Structures are given as structure tokens and as C-alpha cells.
Amino acid sequence: MSRVIVIGGGAAGMMAAAAAADKGHQVTLLERNEKLGKKVFITGKGRCNLTNASDIEEIFEHVVTNRKFLYSALYGFDNRACMDFFEENGLRLKVERGNRVFPASDHSSDVIRILEKKLMGLSVEIRLHTRVESLVTESLLTENGCDKRRIKGVRDERGKYYEADAVILATGGVSYPSTGSTGDGHRMAEETGHKVTELYPALVPLKAREDFCRDLMGLSLKNVTATFKEGKKVLYSEFGEMLFTHFGVSGPIILSGASVINQRLVKNEIQLFIDLKPALTEEQLQNRLTRDFEENRQKQFKNACGGLFPARLIPVMIALSGIDPDKKACEISKEEKRNFARCIKALPLTITGTGGYEEAIVTKGGVSVKDINPSTMESKQVSGLYFAGELIDVDAFTGGYNLQIAWSTGRLAGESAAE
Numbered sequence: 001m002s003r004v005i006v007i008g009g010g011a012a013g014m015m016a017a018a019a020a021a022d023k024g025h026q027v028t029l030l031e032r033n034e035k036l037g038k039k040v041f042i043t044g045k046g047r048c049n050l051t052n053a054s055d056i057e058e059i060f061e062h063v064v065t066n067r068k069f070l071y072s073a074l075y076g077f078d079n080r081a082c083m084d085f086f087e088e089n090g091l092r093l094k095v096e097r098g099n100r101v102f103p104a105s106d107h108s109s110d111v112i113r114i115l116e117k118k119l120m121g122l123s124v125e126i127r128l129h130t131r132v133e134s135l136v137t138e139s140l141l142t143e144n145g146c147d148k149r150r151i152k153g154v155r156d157e158r159g160k161y162y163e164a165d166a167v168i169l170a171t172g173g174v175s176y177p178s179t180g181s182t183g184d185g186h187r188m189a190e191e192t193g194h195k196v197t198e199l200y201p202a203l204v205p206l207k208a209r210e211d212f213c214r215d216l217m218g219l220s221l222k223n224v225t226a227t228f229k230e231g232k233k234v235l236y237s238e239f240g241e242m243l244f245t246h247f248g249v250s251g252p253i254i255l256s257g258a259s260v261i262n263q264r265l266v267k268n269e270i271q272l273f274i275d276l277k278p279a280l281t282e283e284q285l286q287n288r289l290t291r292d293f294e295e296n297r298q299k300q301f302k303n304a305c306g307g308l309f310p311a312r313l314i315p316v317m318i319a320l321s322g323i324d325p326d327k328k329a330c331e332i333s334k335e336e337k338r339n340f341a342r343c344i345k346a347l348p349l350t351i352t353g354t355g356g357y358e359e360a361i362v363t364k365g366g367v368s369v370k371d372i373n374p375s376t377m378e379s380k381q382v383s384g385l386y387f388a389g390e391l392i393d394v395d396a397f398t399g400g401y402n403l404q405i406a407w408s409t410g411r412l413a414g415e416s417a418a419e
Contacts, residue, residue, distance in 0.1 A: 001026050004417050005154055005164040007132045008185070009036035011403055012389025012410035013170035014115040019414025020168070021122035028162065029124055030154070032131035032180050037112035039172065039179040043361075043403065044100075048108030050086065051079045051407070052400035053099040059404060063396045064202075064259050069369040070394060073377070073408040079400075082407050089114050100400050133157045135167060135188050137382055149192070151384035166384045166417035168377075170410060173363025173390040174199060185391040186366065193381045195368040197393045200266075201360030202259040203402075205250035208272070209350040212316045216244035219312050225275040226253045228261050228351070230268060236260040239278060249349065255361065256397040262354055262364060273346040276309065285341040293337070297330035304329040308344070317343065362402050366393040376416035377409055386413040 004020040006013050009031030021027040029036075040048060052059060056078050060067050077085075083093055083101060091114045092104035103110045119126060133156055137149040153163040171185030186196045220243045227237040235257075242251035249272070261270050277285055296304040302325035305314050318325050321340045323332060332340075357363070367387050371380050379385040388410040396402050 002165040002418060003163065004028070004166045004168065004414075005030060005162055006168045006170060006414075007154065008170035008172060008389070008391075009033070009126070009128075010170060010172050010389065011037070011040050011406035012172075012391075012413075013168070014112075014119065015407050015410030016168045016170055016386075016388050016414035016417070017124050018115065018118050018122060019411045020166075020418040021119070021124045021414075023415065023418035025418045027122070027124045028164075029119065029126045030130045030132055030156070030162070031126070031128050032184075034128055036116060036126065036128075037108075039176055039181065040112055040403075041108050042176070042179070043108060044102065046108055047102050047106045048111045049100045049102055049400040049403065050093075050111055051082045051101045051404045053079060053083070053095045053101050056080075059401060062399060062401045063394065063405070065364065065396075066369045066394045069372075069374045069392075070405060070408070072375045073412045074404070077408045077411040079404055082404060085407075086111070086114060089118055098399055131157045132171075132184070132188070135169075135192050135382075135385065136161065137192060137385075140383075149382045151382055164384075166386065168386045168388055168410075168413045168417055169391060170388040170413070171391055173366060175201060175204075175357050175360040175363045175390075177357060181363075181390070189367045189387070189391070192379075192385065194371045194379065197365040197368055198263075199363055199365040200262045201354050201357050202262060202364035202395050203255040203361035203398050204258050204262070204359055205245055205355040206248045206254055206258050206272075206351050207353040207355070208248035209269075209352050210348075212319075213244050213248050213349070214246050216312055216316065217246045219244045219310060220251065221274070221276070221310075221313075223278070224253075225278040226257055227273045227275070227346075228257050229271045229273065230261075230264060235264070235270065242274070247355075248351070252398055258354055259362075259364060259395060259397060261351070265351065265353055270351040272349040272351050274349065276344050276347060282341050282345055285344060286337055289337045289341060293329035293332055297328065299329050301325050301327045301329055301332060317347075320347070361398065362395050363390055364395050366391050369393055377413035378416060384417075386417050388413040 002025045006017040006029045017029045136152045172181035225239045228235040238253040240253040377386045389406040
């Protein structure tokens, strides 16, 4: 019977511990917080979007960084297997818009409860309030004379040593640091010779230069298209829902866009264009404006836009149009209508930066995939050491994909460590 230690009691860590214990091995789970699943508890606004029910090919399409590295993990324990796992262990699920999968109860605590029950049933030893300070390794001389290291155990911050045959590092990234994701895993990985790529906040709200965002704070726009551009190059475009904040923009399509542009924002500002009427071509929109203005021909321009936008957005669009707000609708020229239509199809925003890690759903960057065997999640530098979850340099768009990565890499790491 092997002794397996899992560091980190989040999604990946709990799944890894269950997978290793299910193979009949002695598993100890060390968690620095007072309870397991602290970040799982707040995901999906407390509802826990635990995976996505789309085809596996679509799952891969939503992975932003190093998707090929995840082939073994995701095919080995895909979204269907994940859903089966939770349902077989007593969690009722439901599928919502965008194929997002939630517990039927809408309570993330039920996901954690199912995992805790599974761990207890497998006799996993859970030690809370236990922060691991370092990994303990030893040098081995291989048959060809190379010096290679293997894991021996871990030491906590109080100096207590835990001996192990295998260690799974699943401490998370650095997003939402209040949940305990403070970069300990990255530090320990670097101390044992692993490369950690540059870190960025991902799935994070964006800062905009335009002052009108503050005036529109709290306004949600549905069925719009957000397009991010660097010069003439389109970096990302997505249809869906967005939200104005006191410093910029947020919402599903903005968060996903942030994961694509965050590295570029370090050096350059990025242009964001919001298509408020994506169902209409520019020509169709001009025709609609002509009809609307004809029906309201004696009204002032500022009072003739009621059917086009939410009330709070009207003053902003009037200001951006360049048309005199007191001008009668019947006096608006063809050229002015053309320019107004272009503004509606591409409401411009200048993105200057992102929110911080305290607002980021996930971390972009992490332990380099070049240092990890994708078939097992074992380190190429230290035998017996495995990685799982957000700690690794992999990330995906919003919609349950990042938690699926955590479940899949955790499962693979746990099963491999047990072997």
C-alpha cells in the first residue's frame, strides 16, 4: 500500500485524493484552510458551475492555454464521466443555458458535501489548518549515471514531516487569495527545479478609459457582440451578455475576452467594440433608423431613440453620435444616420488594464507543462511528484470548463500516483 499525500483541498485536490484512495492506497489530504473546497464554494456565484455538457470537442475549443497537454486528462475523465461521478454519489444535476451544469439545488455546498462524503467513505485522512511549507526530496543515481530526484515527503510550517511515496500538489493559483490561493504551490514547484510561467489574472473584469462606464454602472446588456482589437487585428469576438462596472466592463463575454488579451495589455491598450444590434447588418440598421425617425419626425433626436436602447444608455449614445440632441428627427441627414448606425454597431471602449487577482476567477500561467508528463501528471524533474488543477499553466473560458480541468487533472494525478 502506497502512502499518497495531497496538498490542497480544492476541486483538483479532493478529486485526486478520492482517485488515489479508490485504488486502495493510504491517502492524507493536507489543507491550509479551516474547511475543504473554499474556492469551490464561491464558484458560479455560489451555485458551482461544475462542468459543461457540450461535446468533448467543444470542451477543448474552450481551453485557452495548452489544450493539447490536456488530451489524456480530459479524454480519460471527460465531462460525461464527471457528471456520472457526481450523480452516482448522490448529487442531482441540471443543465442550463450554454450547457452549463449546476447542482439541482443551486448550492455549491452540496458539491463539496458529496466530495467530503466520498473521501470519508474511502478513509482519506483530512488534516485542516495544515499549511505545507516545503517538499522533501532525495537524489537518486539512475542506471545511466544521471542524478535524478524523487519525492520523500512534505514538511508543514510547524516543522512536522510527513513521509510519502507520492505527493500531489494541488494548491491552486493566485486568484481569490482570500480562499487560500497564495502561490505556495508555485513557490514549492520552483524550489524543486520546475519552471513557473508568468502569471496573469484571467476571467477578470476589465478597466476602460471612458468615463461613461461609471455612469452606466450596473447596466447589463444581453445579446450583444464584444470584439477586441489590437489595431486592425481581431483578437477575440463573442456574442452574449456583458455588464458595465464603475471602472469598466465585466460579464461572461468580457471575462472570456480578458483571458485572451490580458498578456497583451501589459504593453498596449486594446480597443473593444460593442455591437448593440448584432442581428442587424449596418444597412438594415440604417433602414430601421430611417423608419424610427420618420415615425418620430417632429421629436428632438434625444427623444426619438426610446426604442433603440435601455434608457440609461440613450444619453451616452446621443453624445457619441455627434448629432445635436435638440435637432428634429426629420432633419437628421443620411450621413448622420450612417455614422450613428456605425456607432451602434461598434460602441467604442479603450481597455487599459484588468482587475486584480482578488477579482479573477482563475490564474493564467503556472507550472510549465513542459515539466509535466501529460499522460500521468507526474513531474519530469522529481519522480513521485504530481501536479493538478489551476497550479498548472492551463486555463479556459468561463462556462464550467476550468472546473472540468481541475476534476480531470486531479483524477489523472490521483490514479497515477496510486500506481
